[in-house]
Amino acid sequence: MPRNLDPSKEGLLRSHYDGAARQSFEDDGRDSESGLDATEFLDRASPPSAESKSFFRPRDSPVQRWSALRRATGRRRCCLVLLTCMLGLWLLIGIGGGVVYKVFQKEPPYGQSPPWYPAPKGGIARTWAASYEKAAKMVERMTLAEKVNVTTGTGWQMGLAVGTNAPAVYVGFPQLQLQDGPLGIRFADNITAFPAGITVGATWNRKLMYARGKAHANEAHRKGINVLLGPCVGPLGRMPAGGRNWEGFGADPYLQGIAGAETVKGIQSEGVMATIKHFVANEQEHFRQPWEWGLPHAVSSNIDDRTLHELYAWPFGDAVKAGVASVMCSYNQVNNSYSCGNSKLLNGILKDELGFQGFVMSDWLAQRSGVSTALAGLDMTMPGDGLDWAKGKSLWGPELSRAVLNGSVPLERLNDMVTRIVAAWYQLGQDDEIKFPRKPPNFSSWTNDRLGFLAHGSSSTQDLVEVNKFLDVQSNHSSIARQVAAEGTVLLKNDNLLPISPRGLGDANLKRRRDVVERATGKRHTGKFRVGVFGEDAGPGSGPNHCKDRGCNQGTLGSGWGSGAVEFPYLVTPIETLRSRFDKSEVELHEYLSNKLPTAGSDQAALNDLELCIVFANADSGEGFTKWDDVSGDRPNLNLQKGGDDLILDVASKCGSGHGQVVVVIHAVGPVLVEKWIELPNVNAVLLANLPGEESGNALADVLFGDINPSGHLPYTIGKSLNDYGKGGQVLYRPKGIIPQQDFTEGLYIDYRYFDKHSIEPRFDFGFGLSYTTFEVKNAQVTPWKSKSPLPASRPTPAAKPPTYSDQIPPASEVLFPAGLRVLERYVYPYLKSVDDIVTGPYPYPDGYETKQPLSGAGGDEGGNPDLWETYVSVAVDVENVGPRAGSAVPQLYLVYPAREGVDFPVRVLRGFDKIYLRPGESRTVDFNITRRDLSYWDVQKQNWVMVTEGKYQFQVGQSSRDLTAVGTW
Numbered sequence: 001m002p003r004n005l006d007p008s009k010e011g012l013l014r015s016h017y018d019g020a021a022r023q024s025f026e027d028d029g030r031d032s033e034s035g036l037d038a039t040e041f042l043d044r045a046s047p048p049s050a051e052s053k054s055f056f057r058p059r060d061s062p063v064q065r066w067s068a069l070r071r072a073t074g075r076r077r078c079c080l081v082l083l084t085c086m087l088g089l090w091l092l093i094g095i096g097g098g099v100v101y102k103v104f105q106k107e108p109p110y111g112q113s114p115p116w117y118p119a120p121k122g123g124i125a126r127t128w129a130a131s132y133e134k135a136a137k138m139v140e141r142m143t144l145a146e147k148v149n150v151t152t153g154t155g156w157q158m159g160l161a162v163g164t165n166a167p168a169v170y171v172g173f174p175q176l177q178l179q180d181g182p183l184g185i186r187f188a189d190n191i192t193a194f195p196a197g198i199t200v201g202a203t204w205n206r207k208l209m210y211a212r213g214k215a216h217a218n219e220a221h222r223k224g225i226n227v228l229l230g231p232c233v234g235p236l237g238r239m240p241a242g243g244r245n246w247e248g249f250g251a252d253p254y255l256q257g258i259a260g261a262e263t264v265k266g267i268q269s270e271g272v273m274a275t276i277k278h279f280v281a282n283e284q285e286h287f288r289q290p291w292e293w294g295l296p297h298a299v300s301s302n303i304d305d306r307t308l309h310e311l312y313a314w315p316f317g318d319a320v321k322a323g324v325a326s327v328m329c330s331y332n333q334v335n336n337s338y339s340c341g342n343s344k345l346l347n348g349i350l351k352d353e354l355g356f357q358g359f360v361m362s363d364w365l366a367q368r369s370g371v372s373t374a375l376a377g378l379d380m381t382m383p384g385d386g387l388d389w390a391k392g393k394s395l396w397g398p399e400l401s402r403a404v405l406n407g408s409v410p411l412e413r414l415n416d417m418v419t420r421i422v423a424a425w426y427q428l429g430q431d432d433e434i435k436f437p438r439k440p441p442n443f444s445s446w447t448n449d450r451l452g453f454l455a456h457g458s459s460s461t462q463d464l465v466e467v468n469k470f471l472d473v474q475s476n477h478s479s480i481a482r483q484v485a486a487e488g489t490v491l492l493k494n495d496n497l498l499p500i501s502p503r504g505l506g507d508a509n510l511k512r513r514r515d516v517v518e519r520a521t522g523k524r525h526t527g528k529f530r531v532g533v534f535g536e537d538a539g540p541g542s543g544p545n546h547c548k549d550r551g552c553n554q555g556t557l558g559s560g561w562g563s564g565a566v567e568f569p570y571l572v573t574p575i576e577t578l579r580s581r582f583d584k585s586e587v588e589l590h591e592y593l594s595n596k597l598p599t600a601g602s603d604q605a606a607l608n609d610l611e612l613c614i615v616f617a618n619a620d621s622g623e624g625f626t627k628w629d630d631v632s633g634d635r636p637n638l639n640l641q642k643g644g645d646d647l648i649l650d651v652a653s654k655c656g657s658g659h660g661q662v663v664v665v666i667h668a669v670g671p672v673l674v675e676k677w678i679e680l681p682n683v684n685a686v687l688l689a690n691l692p693g694e695e696s697g698n699a700l701a702d703v704l705f706g707d708i709n710p711s712g713h714l715p716y717t718i719g720k721s722l723n724d725y726g727k728g729g730q731v732l733y734r735p736k737g738i739i740p741q742q743d744f745t746e747g748l749y750i751d752y753r754y755f756d757k758h759s760i761e762p763r764f765d766f767g768f769g770l771s772y773t774t775f776e777v778k779n780a781q782v783t784p785w786k787s788k789s790p791l792p793a794s795r796p797t798p799a800a801k802p803p804t805y806s807d808q809i810p811p812a813s814e815v816l817f818p819a820g821l822r823v824l825e826r827y828v829y830p831y832l833k834s835v836d837d838i839v840t841g842p843y844p845y846p847d848g849y850e851t852k853q854p855l856s857g858a859g860g861d862e863g864g865n866p867d868l869w870e871t872y873v874s875v876a877v878d879v880e881n882v883g884p885r886a887g888s889a890v891p892q893l894y895l896v897y898p899a900r901e902g903v904d905f906p907v908r909v910l911r912g913f914d915k916i917y918l919r920p921g922e923s924r925t926v927d928f929n930i931t932r933r934d935l936s937y938w939d940v941q942k943q944n945w946v947m948v949t950e951g952k953y954q955f956q957v958g959q960s961s962r963d964l965t966a967v968g969t970w
């Protein structure tokens, strides 16, 4: 019996596994009915039923596709020859490509990611001290198997959530339930489909960021989830066509940082652990993970130290400061070392410099090696399977047990991994059994039926149990979803057309309009006001959940696709709302819900008499495991999809024979090019509604009809062409070698920073957004609070000490399969069948493992050196509503660094924003507190944040990155 076990609790262990594994294998491993042993049984088992809920599966590898073909044809020999040829060809291309790459590619200036060991222990921060104390008391009583359980997922589809670890039953630590994603609860019923991150970013409203996070977590909690796999702040948005940019909040680290931190606070206020992801530089989908794209390795994002700090890692710093419980490391490599095994990133930057106290979890199968990832700072592997999906062959689980017993993973490291996870659980108050009953979630990610299996992914026989309780957790969260969608709608153009009235244009406007048209055409138009609504994007298509994981573009676009999407409980389409909002006694509505205009018949004839045309178009993208049309995760260009541009051009020329007024509405995952039609004289208004979620139509109508004055601002730049974003803005679509190399040579210059540096005129600049009223931003007043000094105060001594444990390697018997445990196929256990082959001895540690790294001057507490978060100067401006309507202004502060020889600074960087509601004529003072971190740059020599003490900082405040009307200096 394992060490420290209370014999009365032995049954607990069995009952946990039995819960998942109740099946008919006898103790001798043979099925009672068929007499087959578990492997034989598996061979004959049928795959999960076709009615299974859609679940994301990685793109089939060539090998998988091959086996399917072989099964289908049965022509083995011929197939073998073909296979050999293909392999040969593949090797030739790969090696050839590699050689070409080596010859023509200059060595990137970043080199190989440097080593950073040993992994810093959690437990240094005052804010977490009590939780660590409690955790230590629990962890010291755990057996080795229990500790391994806590760190390792049980395998893909081995629980009801997308990720589950296993419990430490003797000490009362439950199985944790982890679920996507950033905009709602994936694979669940009766939940809210909130607007996506990019829409939240476009609100520039901190309160809404928080409120959406809170409502999301409230639902997660009630569905039985412990850990939400969101928010997402990486990708940051380096490439405007990047497939998953929409999961995050916009192409600027400061905006991502604030939105991420507010979301984390909102989520965690409900006691649910938030996961900030994907750490780091997962900027494109192409080649993001091995085999998904046919290559054995993932892309390497090659980034210099300063850029990593000032751009890509920056928002993670905000999340850590906000107390985030978990960080998900990404699929890609950074400087040719996988993120989840990159000691510099995890040990050095995240745990030492940023003082992260929670646990690092791998993205799904982003762990690519066993021992070295543990040493590099990974704390939890998800979903537990190792290099292959759903095979149950973990890189940890039993292998971690073995690694601890043979000394290759120091026990100290395992203890820290487990302590971090348990401390996070205490930190969020999840030890309260009333609030967090220790039960599986009340929904299954894998079936819509009431009954299902607890370990859906296992082919072993199991009892059918109630897995879906269909609990409605939506409360009144649709109102938050609606508000975010409305406030996240950006008015890009308005020639005095919007808002419209339910009766058409509004009386005065209508009369004026009709007079103009009469003069132009000689035709008097009387009777009802005639409105046309155009485009597939205005309508329902085949329903919002038509494609798995929303992996296609049809009907109105409410979200991108992939793990960041949910099953819509409903989706209010624009057309539904327009039908009900227009006053039928005054308005005649004509619907053209396709992207092609009719060429004949009465519908075509009606076009000539339309007075107002509202035309919808969109652009979609998503996670790389699904391809739609020519969009393989990343978009191939920034064009509107499905002929959107042509539709708009057609409508503009035909609406009222070219005299009608046109409103363009765009739903999009990111920037789209508008050049073909933006300057047409009758394209009078353009609304960019981003990805609005379930309340799409309602939110749009709120803005169109002026119930809400638009206050969304662009969270990215809209250029005039994709080339405007520079070389760094281009997705690497072709690998050019076995390990695709993506060099971030543009450094700090992405999005508006690139446009500003190269004086490129964007179509719409970062931060831009119109309103139905007019605001003025003026009178910048600068108040210094602390004097300038180059470096932050010295790193503080830690407020608390990490727990210490016995360093005695536990007895091997603790990880032997317990007698009588019924074992599920492909389920990941911490156990070994035998420990006889375990040999302890010297282990070849990674290079640099023996060199203890100096602690960073930028670290010392949760979020890093506390001095970095101190306000050094504040800037106040007056914001006045000088227009006719009440509305919300978004004052934005951009910082201009003083010149310093040898240091290149962006023209300006965002360092503050606010959103304030003002009645007509009202004026308010808005304050921006600027911290030391905001004022500093990362000095690669000093390895610290450095403030420029000579010259003057300038603060430019206004309503977009190119409309800066109030300036102050310090």
Ligand code: BGC
Pocket: 162, 180, 181, 229, 277, 363, 364, 563
């Ligand atoms: C995604 C993550 C997600 C995970 C679990 C991965 O493919 O990259 O963002 O949380 O799957 O579904």
